[in-house]
Amino acid sequence: MSKSVALHTLGCKLNFSETSTLGRLLEDDGFVKKDFNEVADVYVINTCSVTENADKECRQLVRRIQRKAPEAMVVITGCYAQLKPKEIANIPGVDLVLGAAEKFNITQHLKEITKGDSTKICSCDIEDVNVFTASHSINDRTRTFLKVQDGCNYNCSFCTIPMARGKSRSDSIENVIANVKSIAAGGGKEIVLTGINLGDFISAQSLLPKENGDNKLATDDKANFYSLIKELDKIDGIERFRISSIEPNLLTNEIIEFVSNSKRFMPHFHIPLQSGSNKILGLMRRRYKKELYTERVALIKTMMPHCCIGVDVIVGSPGETEADFKETVDFLTNLDISYLHVFTYSERANTTALDIKPVVPINIRHDRNKILRNLSYQKMQYFTTQHIGQTRKVLFEKHEANGMMEGYTDNYIKITAPHNADWVNTITEWKI
Ligand code: SF4
Numbered sequence: 001m002s003k004s005v006a007l008h009t010l011g012c013k014l015n016f017s018e019t020s021t022l023g024r025l026l027e028d029d030g031f032v033k034k035d036f037n038e039v040a041d042v043y044v045i046n047t048c049s050v051t052e053n054a055d056k057e058c059r060q061l062v063r064r065i066q067r068k069a070p071e072a073m074v075v076i077t078g079c080y081a082q083l084k085p086k087e088i089a090n091i092p093g094v095d096l097v098l099g100a101a102e103k104f105n106i107t108q109h110l111k112e113i114t115k116g117d118s119t120k121i122c123s124c125d126i127e128d129v130n131v132f133t134a135s136h137s138i139n140d141r142t143r144t145f146l147k148v149q150d151g152c153n154y155n156c157s158f159c160t161i162p163m164a165r166g167k168s169r170s171d172s173i174e175n176v177i178a179n180v181k182s183i184a185a186g187g188g189k190e191i192v193l194t195g196i197n198l199g200d201f202i203s204a205q206s207l208l209p210k211e212n213g214d215n216k217l218a219t220d221d222k223a224n225f226y227s228l229i230k231e232l233d234k235i236d237g238i239e240r241f242r243i244s245s246i247e248p249n250l251l252t253n254e255i256i257e258f259v260s261n262s263k264r265f266m267p268h269f270h271i272p273l274q275s276g277s278n279k280i281l282g283l284m285r286r287r288y289k290k291e292l293y294t295e296r297v298a299l300i301k302t303m304m305p306h307c308c309i310g311v312d313v314i315v316g317s318p319g320e321t322e323a324d325f326k327e328t329v330d331f332l333t334n335l336d337i338s339y340l341h342v343f344t345y346s347e348r349a350n351t352t353a354l355d356i357k358p359v360v361p362i363n364i365r366h367d368r369n370k371i372l373r374n375l376s377y378q379k380m381q382y383f384t385t386q387h388i389g390q391t392r393k394v395l396f397e398k399h400e401a402n403g404m405m406e407g408y409t410d411n412y413i414k415i416t417a418p419h420n421a422d423w424v425n426t427i428t429e430w431k432i
Pocket of ligand 1 (some may be wrong): 155159160247284
């Protein structure tokens, strides 16, 4: 009889796309996929290092599994597994811990362990991780998150991602094109290009054998993110592409100009800002100043007045005084953006931000978060109401709840409408 597997993701869209790929690898190996709430033979948890309580969440999930299926095999992978493999191995009930390099060898590792063995840790130094594994998620076939880049060479003082995911590396343009064509052939309509530092995409040329037998990515310095989107724009079948998140210093004028003229790349950018104070940006070791951010937003809005712009901001990072925070609030208030993703700073082991003083008290961090979430709500309301009466193209998704369905306009305005099966996975002209 076939074995069953249930998978669960903690964290970002990139993790979701990787969990989908792990699921497909296991299905190809004969496993039957089950819902995480059901009883299964194997459970896989793909963890995140950004989640404040990664440890707690992971423990809780493992405890739930133990109550439900004490005989099941439990595998923990993802960023947290790379950063703290021993801590995870000590969680009672965990059988296998897979670090960044071993994640996609899951089927092989499962064959080599038996329930009751001592916990196996398969992890290596993150410096040695240099293989890229493409992955994509499929949500109702409508919107697919396609990973084209992984890792990051930046060293923002608050961030553990480079330690969990390793150096920046990318797929080859040829491979991305092949994946996009296959997603289109499967009925996908919209692809969201994802990566850890997406704008740092440099096409891998091929996999070259290294002296010690491992594979190494050779890169083509000339084929960057701009080259990638120009090629993807030519592919028939996919009606929409979105760029998930791109650093302001890597969002070049030519990319903005290209998107403004493209029929397939949607007028929607998500650009991390993190702070509106140059002093804090410096302490964070971000690679731009707020003036550059202002220029980017101004150019986008000149070329695409209807463009949706989302912004990531961190509140309460070390050194952020009341005056610095006010500078951020004023900066964002005056900026023509559409919504914010607000993160509350939390301490991460082994980051240089831990040395920055003064530390902002937790209650003040939460107060600042609230202020920016309110601002985000106002920005979103303003952006949406500007479009009332306009007709825009909406891609409706399959999910139905209480007789309603949801979809997004080209410029990312969420539309809720009475469910109509004929509209699912189609682009519909919609008066807002
Ligand atoms: S750009 Fe900075 S915040 Fe983003 S993953 Fe790299 S180090 Fe982390």
